[in-house]
Amino acid sequence: MTRNPRVAVIDQDLNSRADVQKLLAVSGFSIVGEAGYGIEAVSLAKQSDPDVVVIAIEEPTIRALQTVEALSDLLPHAALIGYSTVRDSQAMRKAMLAGVNDYILAPVKEEELINSIYTVLAQEERRRARITGEAEEPVAAGSVITVFGAKGGIGKTTIATNLATAIVQKTNQSVVLVDLDTRFGDVGILMDIPVERSIADMAIPEEEITRELVQECLYQHNSGVYILPAPIRPTDWRNVHAGHIERVVQLLTQTYDYVILDTPGTFNDIVARALELASMVVLVATVDMASLKDTLLAIDMLRSWNFPQEKIKLVINATNEASNVQPQEVKRMLGRDVFWSIPYDRNISTATQLGMPVVVAKPQSKASESIIEMAFALSGVRAAKTPKSKEPQKGGIFSRILGNVEQAEVTVE
Numbered sequence: 001m002t003r004n005p006r007v008a009v010i011d012q013d014l015n016s017r018a019d020v021q022k023l024l025a026v027s028g029f030s031i032v033g034e035a036g037y038g039i040e041a042v043s044l045a046k047q048s049d050p051d052v053v054v055i056a057i058e059e060p061t062i063r064a065l066q067t068v069e070a071l072s073d074l075l076p077h078a079a080l081i082g083y084s085t086v087r088d089s090q091a092m093r094k095a096m097l098a099g100v101n102d103y104i105l106a107p108v109k110e111e112e113l114i115n116s117i118y119t120v121l122a123q124e125e126r127r128r129a130r131i132t133g134e135a136e137e138p139v140a141a142g143s144v145i146t147v148f149g150a151k152g153g154i155g156k157t158t159i160a161t162n163l164a165t166a167i168v169q170k171t172n173q174s175v176v177l178v179d180l181d182t183r184f185g186d187v188g189i190l191m192d193i194p195v196e197r198s199i200a201d202m203a204i205p206e207e208e209i210t211r212e213l214v215q216e217c218l219y220q221h222n223s224g225v226y227i228l229p230a231p232i233r234p235t236d237w238r239n240v241h242a243g244h245i246e247r248v249v250q251l252l253t254q255t256y257d258y259v260i261l262d263t264p265g266t267f268n269d270i271v272a273r274a275l276e277l278a279s280m281v282v283l284v285a286t287v288d289m290a291s292l293k294d295t296l297l298a299i300d301m302l303r304s305w306n307f308p309q310e311k312i313k314l315v316i317n318a319t320n321e322a323s324n325v326q327p328q329e330v331k332r333m334l335g336r337d338v339f340w341s342i343p344y345d346r347n348i349s350t351a352t353q354l355g356m357p358v359v360v361a362k363p364q365s366k367a368s369e370s371i372i373e374m375a376f377a378l379s380g381v382r383a384a385k386t387p388k389s390k391e392p393q394k395g396g397i398f399s400r401i402l403g404n405v406e407q408a409e410v411t412v413e
Contacts, residue, residue, distance in 0.1 A: 005121060008048055009034045010041045010067060011056035016106070020054060020083070023110045029117070037067040045074050052117055057084040057095050057103075065098040072099030077128070079120040083108050115308050142174075142253040145260045145378065146278035150294030152265025154286045155317040157181065158348060158358075159371070160262035161190050161225075163282070165357040166375035168224040173257035173379065176218065176226040180245065180274055181264040182237045185230025192355025193219045193227060199248065200231040203239035206247045214251050223360055226256065242273035249277050258379070275302070280378065281312050285330075286319050292333050299334065313339035313378070320344055340374045342367055 007029045011017035017034055024031055032048035035041045045053065053071055057064040064082075072080060082100040084091070092103045101120040104112055147160040157179075164177040178199065179187035188195040197217040202209055218226045228248070231237065252259045261274045275281060281302075285295040295314075302312065314337065316330055321344050330338050345367035351358035359368045 004028065004030050005051045005117060006030045006032045006048070007052045007054060007117070008032050008044055008050040009054050010037065010044075010071075012036045012063075013056065013058070016056060020056075020108055020113075023108060023113055024054070027110060027114050037063045041067045042070050042074060045071055045078075050075070050078055051121065052079045052081065054081050054083065054113070054117075055100070056106075057082045057086065057091070057100075059086060061086065061091060061094070065094060068095065068098040068100055077124070079117070079124050081113075081116050081120060083113075111303065111309055114306055115310070118306055119308065142255075142257045142259055143279040144249060144253060144277050145258060145280050145282060146263060146274045147260065147282045147284060148263050148271070148275060148298070149265055149284040149291075150298040151291055152183075153319075154265070154284050154291055155319060155342075155348075156265070156284050157186050157190060157262050158352070159282065159284055159315065159317060159342070160260055161187060162357045162359050162368075162371045163375055163378070164225045164258070164260045165221075165223045166359045166372045167258055167379055169359070170372055170375055171379050171381040173381075174226070174255075175224075175258045175260060176228060176252050176256045177260045177262065178228045178249070178252070179230035179262050180270055181230055181262060182268065182270060183234060183264045183266065185232075185234075187227060187262055188229040188232075190352060190355065191221050191223075191225070191227060191357070193221060193229065195229045195232055198229050198231040198236070199244075200236040200240060202244045202248055206243050209244065209247045209251065211251045211255065214248055215255075223357065228252075240270070242269040245270050245273050246277060249274075275307070278311060282378075283312050283314050284317055285314065285334075286317055287330065292330075296334055299336065309336075312336075315339055315374070316341045318342060318344035340370070340377070342370050342374070 007024055009017055009020050009024070009031065011020065021031055021034060032050050033044045035044040053075065055064065055068060057068070068080060068082070080100045081102045081104065082095045083104040083106050085106045087105060095103050101123065102116045104116055145163070147156050147163070149156045160177060164175045167173055168175045177187060179185050199217070201217050202214070214228070218228055220226050249259055249261070261278070263271045263274050283295065283298065285291050303309070314334065316338055318341070343366045345358070345365050347362040347365040348358045348367050351361035354361055358365060359371055362368055
């Protein structure tokens with residue numbers, strides 16, 4: 001949908017209705033009208049023909065659900081999004097059966113409402129394309145995990161190589177690791193593989209890139225991970241553009257369960273495309289002030305793209321002993337939950353010198369155990385145990401900035 005979505009707001013409570021309208025107006029949506037339940041809502045829908053209906057579903061829910069059913073019949077092309085203070089799963093199920101496409105818990109948050117609207121509209125477009133026969137035949141597709149960070153030197157490549165290895169060895173799923181670092185491209189070094197062929201060999205017309213050609217450029221590490229390395233010379237990237245990356249990733253997802261994209265500590269068109277293609281983004285940060293500042297800017301940038309926030313998994317990587325801090329402290333700085341914390345471990349540098357992932361070289365080490373559990377959590381193969389965290393350092397950077405904060409256990413979303 002190229003034009004701005006047209007939204008109608010249905011709510012019996014005038015104050016709640018006004019709050020939702022303000023959120024929509026601030027976010028740039030076109031408000032076609034507002035109404036209460038029943039005849040008023042149906043009349044508005046007939047007159048305005050909205051793309052989206054945002055409707056409150058509160059106790060007693062019978063009138064709200066009757067209105068949802070009427071609107072669903074009247075506007076088969078529109079997206080219906082319910083919001084409610086009712087958190088009961090049975091109520092959510094009834095709302096879905098009545099016709100809502102999504103159910104948001106109140107009070108409504110701007111970011112959540114925006115993501116819901118665009119996600120539901122995209123689903124509706126795909127549904128219409130299938131009905132009219134315009135959609136391409138679906139193909140099996142693996143998940144794309146983009147490992148991203150707002151600066152260099154924070155351990156993105158170490159996390160990418162170890163995560164790929166852990167998924168292969170612990171979940172028995174296939175993984176290909178693609179090195180998109182246009183500056184250094186250290187995956188080949190960290191995995192101790194020769195680099196004779198690379199992603200630079202894909203710098204040809206996109207339609208000529210075939211699955212067979214991509215396979216010819218892959219190396220299989222003895223851990224079981226397939227690798228598409230970066231070229232040795234950074235200048236070899238000059239003919240590779242975002243379209244090449246998209247074509248290569250699409251072909252790889254037809255063959256492998258997971259495609260892990262390792263990105264540089266800078267932002268360019270290739271990184272932007274890697275983020276757009278991601279099923280999940282592992283957003284890596286350390287607890288030094290430069291990394292946190294840049295990470296906050298990266299989060300704001302993704303939010304400005306209307307990037308689905310649920311795809312972002314914030315991972316804090318402790319790069320020295322002084323940086324083992326509690327996730328609650330980071331949450332207060334960045335305004336979002338920490339998905340995972342990887343503890344500082346000297347074994348990582350030892351494994352790097354050996355050209356081996358630490359999960360292979362030192363599988364019982366603190367970092368290995370944490371990364372393996374993170375691999376389980378990301379893959380959903382089994383419930384991951386909560387990794388134990390060290391006691392927070394006293395007098396560290398967060399103590400100076402935030403003062404004493406309540407200690408919290410490391411949690412996993």
